[in-house]
Amino acid sequence: MKLHVFDNPEILSENLAEWICSLVEKTLKQQQSFSLVLSGGSTPKILYEKLASEKYKGRIEWERVRIFWGDERVVPFTDNRNNARMAFDTLLNKVNVPASQVHIMRTDIEPNFSVAEYRKMLHAYFDSTHHSFDLVLLGMGDDGHTLSLFPGSPIIDDNYHWVNSVFNEQQEMYRITLMPALVNKAKKIVFMVDGEKKAQVLEKVLEGPHQPEKLPAQLIQPASGELHWFLDKAAAKSLQNTGK
Ligand SMILES: O=C1O[C@H](COP(=O)(O)O)[C@@H](O)[C@H](O)[C@H]1O
Secondary structure (H helix, E strand, O other), X not given: OEEEEEOOHHHHHHHHHHHHHHHHHHHHOOOOOEEEEEOOOOOXXXXXXXXXXXXXXXXXXXXXEEEEEOEEEOOOOOOOOOHHHHHHHHOHHHOOOOHHHEOOOOOOOOHHHHHHHHHHHHHHHHOOOOOOOXXXXXXXOOOOOEOOEOOOOOOOOOOOOOEEEEEEOOOOEEEEEEOXXXXXXXXXXXXXXXXXXXXXXXXXXXXXXXXXXXXXXXXXOOOXXXXXXXXXXXXXXXXXXXXX
């Protein structure tokens, strides 16, 4: 695992945008396409806007990128809480990824049908490969959740399926989520975490005992890929070991 700590979310996002561009450039010299999983929530918005900016968007051959989502809130695409909607507003409407390569988790059909569709599509891509995605971007909530894997969730113990849906009682909505069984096969996984509000839980996730039922972010342990945590100073402030 490698920690990258920056002064603030702006500098963090700038450095991560640079890191992603270099990775995509390098990878596309060796293979035809690049598979990128986007995270939702509010943290990645600055990153997506940077990737869509004049400075970065020309660095990536977006025609050769395949886009997936880590999780989705089952609300209409027009709803501001929809993770795909956020990614379109900040990034995808501004770059040239062919529509056939953008794989949203559908919220216009029943969650179990959407899950079945997403599983089928992912199995077609990755059944015959050792790794799954080239890069998975993840966030973490201040309760230690990642993807739509919340503390105490009934799907947390599922080590078999690649995608699940789950009803979130607190938010009174279904969620659709990739599962660790697939995410942990990725070549590279990057968590992006900022803000003092997440400092305590981050310390527990990274330096506390292994208790993934309470801290689902601990379920993310790549089998043979790389795990990176891009943090700002405020989020990293309770960590003992920042490698410095
Ligand atoms: O609900 C979600 O939360 C996490 C963290 O979001 P943030 O707003 O704290 O950045 C996010 O990674 C996930 O994709 C999203 O559905």
